[in-house]
Amino acid sequence: MSMDMADAGRLMAELQQTAGELQRELSALASASERLVPITVQDDAGAIKLTLAANGAVQSLELDEDWRDTLGEAGLGLAVGSCYQDALTQRSGQWLKSYADNAEQDAADAEVSIPVPPAVELGGPRSAFALEEREKLRDLYAAAEAEQQDFVAKRAQAARQTRDATTSSKAVTITRQGSMITSVTLDERWVRNTNDSMIEKEIVRAMNNVMAMAARDLENKYEGFAAIEQLTKIANNPHELMRRMGAIR
Structure with missing residues (x-):
């Protein structure tokens, strides 16, 4: 059975709607992230202040001049972790509030328009190319399922x-x-024999290094799972998926 113009029109309309919804959602997420500002917290004793930058990295750590008397050298690590x-x-609360406050506004923003789908040539679902590509998709799905x-x-x-790092x-x-x-x-012993400025810098550096390692782990989450990675990329690209199924060329 070949695809007629009515079927193609419906398919492209659905693609247009999906693309528009995805664009609005991505815009709302991006807007929420752009509106984040640094956050500074202080422990109950007022001995330390820790600031997270807008991107989530530790921007600074400030030790009060009397922190050794207030917290004790043994209590500094626990206080930093708590802050x-x-x-x-x-x-997290700031991001959620920003997202909720701006999602509807972003949807109505003139800059967030529904993208016009690219011009395509209708395909032949029974063509040799389409049959071959669908067979490849079935094999890829089976590999991903495994x-x-x-x-x-x-x-x-x-x-x-x-x-531990x-x-x-x-x-x-x-x-x-x-x-x-x-x-x-x-x-x-290191805390006892090190000045406050060096303690602040070393803790901040160590925490940010660990967060960078965690980010690299997320980037490599598909390592060793090539079929899942490839199928995920195809599923997130409606145009490529329809091409592989023979609906369009």
Whole structure:
């Protein structure tokens, strides 16, 4: 059965609607992220201040001149970790509020117009090309299905896995579970013999290095699962999917 103009029109209309909805959603997400501002939190004792930059990195750590008397050298790591978790919570709330406040506004914005689908040539679903491409898709789907169980297990394991990252000086150890920093541990002798400015810089550097490692892990999440990665790319591209199915050329 060949595709007639009515079928093609309906197909392209659906593609246009889907593309428009996706564009609006992506715009709302981007707008929410662009409106984020740095967040500064302080521990209950007022001994430390930690600031997260708009992009989520640790921008600064400030120690009060009396922090050693207020917290004690043994309590600094716990206080830093607690402030970081508080800052993350506030940042999540800020992002959600920004997204909710601006989603409808972005949808109505003149800059967020429904994209015009590219001009296409109707295909022949029974053509040799279409039959071959559909067979390739079936094979790819079967390969991805075979990888699925191991992929899900690997992602679940990565989310639960606890990792420690220690600075070259062995002074600062950052523990993360998945992509989330869960604790900051400091060598007490180093804390005792190091000036405040160096302590601040070393902790900030260590925390940001760990977040960079977590980001790289997310970028490489499909490593070893080529079929799932390829199928995901095709599924996120309606034009390519229809081409492979022979609906368009």
